[in-house]
Amino acid sequence: MRKLLLIVLLGLALGALFGQLMVSVPGYWLVRVGDTSYQTSFWFGLILLLALFLVLHFVLRLLMRMSHPVSRLKVWNSRNRHRNAMRRTVQGLVALAEGRWKRAEKSLVKAADDSGTPLVNYLSAALAAHYQGRYEQADTLLKRAHLSTDGSDTAVGLMQVQLMLDRQQYEEALAILTRLDRQLPNHPQVLKQLKQAYLSVSDWEGLRRLMPRLASRQLISPQERQQLELRAYKELLIHEARDPGNVERVRSLWADMPDPLRNNVELVVLYTEALVRGNEEGIAERLLRHSLKEHWDSRLVLRYGLLNVDPARQLVHAEKWLQERPNDPDLLLTLGRLALRNAYWGKAQEYFETSQRQRPSGVVCAELARLFANLGEHNKSQLYYRQSVELLDKSLPSLPQPAEPPPQDEAGKGGKKKS
Numbered sequence: 001m002r003k004l005l006l007i008v009l010l011g012l013a014l015g016a017l018f019g020q021l022m023v024s025v026p027g028y029w030l031v032r033v034g035d036t037s038y039q040t041s042f043w044f045g046l047i048l049l050l051a052l053f054l055v056l057h058f059v060l061r062l063l064m065r066m067s068h069p070v071s072r073l074k075v076w077n078s079r080n081r082h083r084n085a086m087r088r089t090v091q092g093l094v095a096l097a098e099g100r101w102k103r104a105e106k107s108l109v110k111a112a113d114d115s116g117t118p119l120v121n122y123l124s125a126a127l128a129a130h131y132q133g134r135y136e137q138a139d140t141l142l143k144r145a146h147l148s149t150d151g152s153d154t155a156v157g158l159m160q161v162q163l164m165l166d167r168q169q170y171e172e173a174l175a176i177l178t179r180l181d182r183q184l185p186n187h188p189q190v191l192k193q194l195k196q197a198y199l200s201v202s203d204w205e206g207l208r209r210l211m212p213r214l215a216s217r218q219l220i221s222p223q224e225r226q227q228l229e230l231r232a233y234k235e236l237l238i239h240e241a242r243d244p245g246n247v248e249r250v251r252s253l254w255a256d257m258p259d260p261l262r263n264n265v266e267l268v269v270l271y272t273e274a275l276v277r278g279n280e281e282g283i284a285e286r287l288l289r290h291s292l293k294e295h296w297d298s299r300l301v302l303r304y305g306l307l308n309v310d311p312a313r314q315l316v317h318a319e320k321w322l323q324e325r326p327n328d329p330d331l332l333l334t335l336g337r338l339a340l341r342n343a344y345w346g347k348a349q350e351y352f353e354t355s356q357r358q359r360p361s362g363v364v365c366a367e368l369a370r371l372f373a374n375l376g377e378h379n380k381s382q383l384y385y386r387q388s389v390e391l392l393d394k395s396l397p398s399l400p401q402p403a404e405p406p407p408q409d410e411a412g413k414g415g416k417k418k419s
Contacts, residue, residue, distance in 0.1 A: 085114035089121055096128055104128040109141070118148040123159050130163050138163060154184060161193050170200040191219055195228075204232040204239075230264060233257055237270040247278025265297045272303055285309040289317060298330040305334030311341035329359040336367060340399050345375060362391025374401040 092107030122145030332355035
C-alpha cells in the first residue's frame, strides 16, 4: 500500500513538472510537404516522435524474428523437450524413492537424452533395473551413463561396485575398488565400500591395514574400529598358527597390534597357542606371566599350567600367586598340574583336592582319578572317575604320571620326588 502511494505521488510530481515545462518552454513544429504544411506544438510533436520510434523498433524486431522461423522453432522445441525431460526425471526419481522400479526406469531412460543431467538419469535407471533383477539391463545402463558424461568414471565405478556387492559378486567388486583406491586415495566412499568388500571375502589382512585410514578420515567410530580390529587379528592369528613355520609372521602381527588389543585375553591365548606350535614356549611363558600381572584371568592361569618350559620355576611363580589368591580353584588346578610335571605326586593330589573343594569340576575329578589310578589306589580312582563322568565335558591334556605305585608310606608325602 505504501509503495502504491509513493508511485502515485511520484507520478503526480512528474506530471506537474512536465506541465510546468510545457508552460515555461513554448514552441512549435512546422512540417511542409509541397503545398501542404503541418504545424503542432513542440511538446506534442516530441511525444509523437517518441511513439513513432517505439512503433518502428517493434516492427523491426518482428521482421527480424520472422526472417529465421526455422531456428526460432528449433529453440522453442528444444526448450519444450528440456522441460518435459525435467518433468519425467523428477517423476522417475520420485518413483525410484517409492520403490516403483519399472516406472522409475522407464521415465528416467525416456528423459535421459533430453535431460541436462543424463548421468543422473542413467545411474538411477540402472539402480531401478537392478532392483527388478534385470542385471544385464543395469550393466547396459551403466555403460550408457559412462558414455553420456565426461569424467564420470568414479561415479559409475562406485555405483557398479554397490550393485556387485548387493549381488554378492564380492571378488569382482573388490577388483574395481582396488583400482579406484589407487586412482583416488582416501576417497570416503571407496574406503567404506572397501571395508564392506574385505568383510565379505574375509580378507582380514586387507581389513587390518584399512582401519587406520578409515579412522583418520573419521569414517568409523572408535567402538566399531575396536570390534573390527579384534576380529581381524583373531582370524589372522588363527590362520597363521595353523603352520608352525609362520611363527615369525605371528610375532610380527603381535608387534603391529594396537596396545589395547594386547590386553585382550582371547588374543593373548591365541598368541600363546601360536607360540607353542612354533616351539616358542619360553616367550609364551613370559607373555602369560606378564599378562596375569596386568590382568588376572582364569583362561590365562589354566593355559600357564599346560606349558612345559621350566616346571620348577613355573611352580615357584604359581605358588607366589597362591599367596594372593589362596582359594582360586583354577590356580589350584594349575598348581596340581605343575606339581605333576615336577613329579610331586602328593602335592599334586593336595592341590587337586583343594581345588575340588572350592569348586567341583569334572576336569579336576578326572585329574584325581588318573593320579590315583597310577598310584595304585583304584577305589579312589573309580570314585573320582564316576564323578568326572558326571562333570567332565572335554578331554584331558597329556601330563606325566608315576610309572608304578610307590610304597604306601611315600604316597602321601607331598614334596618328595619319585627316584
